[in-house]
Amino acid sequence: MNKLDTTLVISALKQAGFALTDSAKEADVVLINTCSVREHAEQRVISHLGHLKHIKESRPDMVVGVIGCMAQRLGAELLEHEAVDIVCGPAQIPQITKLITQTLNQKKQTIAITEKIRRKTTQNESRALEDFESAYDVEDRQIPAQAYVRAMRGCDNFCTYCIVPYVRGPEVSRRPNAILDQIRKLADTGVRQVTLLGQRVNAYKYTSGEKTYCLADLLRMASGIEALEWIRFVTSYPSEEFFEEILHAMADLPKVCNYLHLPAQSGSDKILRAMNRHYTAEDYLRLLTKARDIVQGIAIAGDFIVGFPGETQDDFEATVDLVKKARYKNCFIFKYSPRPDTTADKRLADDVPLDVKKSRNTELLAVQEKISDELSAGFLGKEVKVLVEGLSKKPHLDSAQSDGNPQLIGRTATDYIVVFNGPKSLAGQFANVKITKTSPLTLFGWLM
């Protein structure tokens, strides 16, 4: 979601005549797009601001803006930081160029956030967000031929640990035609893969007259766009609602990638209840079985939080058990981080010591790594199709085998990362790679 917002802001600033620079030292304006999901992310922003304050000592005209969830959460408090000139929440990013111009011209701080974040957005605000969203037609700068498209904003789920409903506001599904027009426009400019975004994207629901559109309808309609080749969606919430329809759409539509990100968060029913997640571990595993029955070869990824308040060793072992049974392709594992004003923070003591959180995190990662390794090994000797993202950031293969070509990185439809040597010009194109070596998170091979 943040990557998309960053792309939208870059696009708006370019249209307003700004140009990007890689160095904060050279910039007239520095914007930090922020995340509030865990405390660590916010601490990093504070440390960046400290660095910028330093730069501003010799360049006092430089404008620094904090945008996104942390801006919404902390509001005016952020303006007290010596480095900060602009504070702009996620719903106000359509105003970003105006805020920058104001600050540059009037040399005074500006703030734009939503006062009452849980109220429904007004028609004017929705229109501004829609216009801003659909004006975006540039490709993602980092990854050619790929783009994110928002299907939904906000969240109404109120998982007790989560800050998102308090910084991104109520859940709203965008109009199907607005989404499709945007995808068509992106496909016309060379985008081959879109990822539909929502905090619970599988709950997408839009009623127009007699018809209610769900995610399966969006997938079907997007599949009809000829130039588009792959369609993904993240993140899904474990729920029966629309689940089978979506799985059947995945199975029937060749353009829809067979990849499902379905965070479980815990394997203990007691903890799931305390998290306000509306399923049990058994319900969750039933959904996985259904997904694997309907969509052949589907790859599934999960999220877990370890050290949630009250998590005993038995609760943690239930999580380990779930991870073993789920056989994820990969898992994102987080140490519980109390977020101000969430229900868990207000009502439950953060009673799992940090060293226990750390050791549970390490243990769960090790369990998952073994499973990922076994699943990756199944690709040895096979040929896979990847969408090439560009140059690999770190060297992986023996450069003596490179034929003078650099190392590229690509992703399969099932979200496996594949590293191979090939011409840089392949970035943004599809390629077939024969897998010759595997590791838990990466496949290696030769360009066919």
Ligand code: SAM
């Ligand atoms: N909407 C998605 C969902 O329901 O799973 C993802 C939302 S959140 C931005 C991404 C992940 O961060 C969650 O799946 C959860 O594992 C983790 N997370 C959220 N709040 C957290 C917290 N307070 N402490 C640690 N991890 C957290």
Ligand code: SF4
């Ligand atoms: Fe947060 Fe839960 Fe909403 Fe995901 S579904 S964004 S974890 S409240």
